[in-house]
Amino acid sequence: MSTSVNDATSIVSDLSAPPFGIERPAKLLPADPVTRIRPARFWETIDLRELWAHREVLYFLIWRDLKVRYKQTMIGAAWVVVQPILMTLVFAVFLGRFIRVPSDGIPYPVFAYAAMLLWTFTSSAILSSSYSLVTNSQIITRIYFSRLALPTAAVGVRLVDFMIASVFLFVFMIYYRVQVGWTIVMLPLFVAEIAVLALAVGVLTAALYVRYRDVGTLLPILLQVWMFVSPTVYSASIVPARLRLIYSLNPLVGIMGGFRSALFNLSFDWTGIIISVVVTLVLLAVSLQVFHTLDSSFADEV
Amino acid sequence: MKPIIKAANVGKKYYIGAREAARPTWRDALKNSVRNNAPLLLGRYGPHHPSIWALKNVSFEIFPGEVVGIIGTNGAGKSTLLRILARVTRPTTGGADLYGRGGSLLGVSTGFHPDLTGRENIYLNGAILGMKRNEISRKFDEIVAFAEIEDFLDTQTKRYSSGMYLRLGFAIAAHLEPDILLLDEVLTTADVSFQKKCLDRIKSVSHDGTAVVFVSHNLKSVTQLCQRAFHFHRGEIHEEGKPDAVIANYLRKFSA
Structure with missing residues (x-):
């Protein structure tokens, strides 16, 4: 008790006369x-605690973007499924029906829609966070x-879109009677990984x-190229075995393959998955460092 | 008495010159990196790039409960100083230590989204200014009453008049209860009655111990409000002292 009083007095006695003698609390x-x-400085350490703080x-930035979107558009949430469904339709007709691209024994529309969901999320998340x-x-x-x-909020908004568009994936799977197995428990891991990848880029x-x-x-040009070098409309199994390792350096190969395996009860390509996780994490570390280095000049340059 | 803001040798250099140099493309970056041997993507500007010191060797101390007015002509470095204290931009030299939570209102409509309603914008803006959600809820009625926008709470802010924008922006910042309040030219578009309300609010937060740094071209409000004034000229503190004297000398420059 007495010490706290002493502390207080020591602080008060510390006060020298302020300029112009204003009475201050x-x-x-x-x-x-x-x-x-x-x-x-050129190199600064990243403080992720700050993002947490x-x-x-x-939360409010994500909420703002969602709210504005649903205020401005007539059919709101429905728009997020239009793009993947249209693309799936086109690929299902031309690649699935006419060219008969192999799809690991899964009905081609379901096979393509699963990857289109992931791709729509990746490209839209990267684009909107780039402009954020x-x-x-x-x-x-x-x-x-x-x-x-x-940029994190921009990815968050697209993740919400992804969840909404996923409902149709399950509708398709029921329609085509796709069997689901224990592998489905792995699904959230690949969703998390693709979110981290989109955030990193x-x-x-x-x-x-x-x-x-x-x-x-x-x-946009690079994204288009990236879509076709990823197993979106075809299966990674069409890539010759000797090139598979190099091919797997594209993290979407491991993620899309893993996502489909989890969904359709297929065997996992663990090498590809591990490579994709490593590439994603390295990319995230590099991105955060670049962002942090440029952060100090954003307000002067934007 | 211990200062709440302690700034020493603060300097800020801006690069000026050709437009393409201010926002370089990759081609320029490549060219310059060859020329200046600077790293390509994170490349800084070369030593020979034209530049201007918006602030030079600015040092001062500000105490809790003090209201300090900053005056000076356009381009004197007033806003640059506030932007540095608000952490929006970083100084080129020197630095400042803040011994309290900062709140700032640099320009009025910060973070307002035109498609959101007044109510929604209060929450969004409060969050960006550093308030917790329950803190905003607690202050909500007070903010609305201060801003006098009760009837327009559920109207999108794009339908607001500039006066309503200003009132809402100031009301949110003024209810943040920061230890340091930075205000840049915020009262210029306010009508007389709201200006008075704002000045009263600034007085009352300073009585509670908040240090206020106030940039204004309204010399009358600087005299009324501030215990001290800084006259900035070409990036330096030209004169510092009691508002009356500083303002008189400042005005004398123009009448001569």
Whole structure:
């Protein structure tokens, strides 16, 4: 008891006369600064705790985007299934029926729709997170918060879309009487992995897009290429065995293969899955570091 | 007394010049990286790029409960200083230590989304400004009453007048209860009655111990509100002291 009184008096006696003698309330200030503002260094360590501290913002940014979308559009949620269904329809007719692309013994429309879901999520998540910093420049230049929340929220919004569009996947599976086995428990792991992958790419391109507007033009082209070098409309089994290892360096190979195996009760290609996890995590680490390095100049350049 | 803001030798350099240089393309980056031997993608500007010091060697201390006014002509570095203190941008040299939670209102409509209603924007904006959800709920009625937008709570903010925008923006920031409140030119579009309300609010938060840094071209409100004024000129503190004296010297420059 007495010590606390002593502490208080020691703080009060510490007060020197403030300039111009204004009567100020004795406010207890922390011994160490709450915030240290310093020049940006080239290499800075990432503080993921900050993103966690700003999780409320993350939640509100996702909520904002969803809310705005459903306010502006007539059929709201239904739009998120239009793209994968249309693409599946086209591929099912041309590749499934006319060319008879092998689909691991699974009815081709279900086989393609599963990958189209993943692909629609990946490409839309990457695109919207890439533009997220520039679109929200008004906020970035006026207020401080963890900027990582912007591309992360963009991925979060697309993940919600993905969940909605997944309902149709199960409708298709029931219609085509696809058997489900124990492997289905692995499904969330591949969804989590593809979300991390989209975040890793989106965070990197978002940071680069602030400085290099070329990214806006280049990205859609690269995404289109990426779709066709991934086992979206065909099975990875058509790739010759000697090239499989190199092919698996594309993390979508392991993820899409794993997702289908989990869904359709097929055997897992563990080598491919492990490679995809490693590539995804390395990419995430690199992206976060690049983002963090460029973060200090976003407000000046956006 | 211990300062709540301690700034030492704060400097901020901006690169200026050709437009394509301000936002380089990959071709320029490639060219420059060959020329300056800088890293390609994360490349910084070369040493010979034209630049301007928006702030130079600015040092000061601000104490809890103090209201400090910053005056100066356009381009004197006032807003740059506030942006640095608000952590929106980083200084090029020097630094500042803040011994409390900062809240800022740099420009009014920060984070407002035109398609969301006033109610929704209060929650969104509060979150971006660092308030927890239950904290916002607790302050909600107070914010609405202060902003005088009761009847427009469920109207999309794109239908708001600029005055309503301003009132809502200030109301949210003013109810954050920060230890340090940074205000940049926020009252310029407010009508007389709301200006008075804002000034009263600033006074009352400073009585509670909040340090307020207030950038304004409205010299009258600086005199009324501030215990101290900084006159910025070309990125430096030209003069510092009691508002009356600083403002008189500032105005004398133009009448001469």
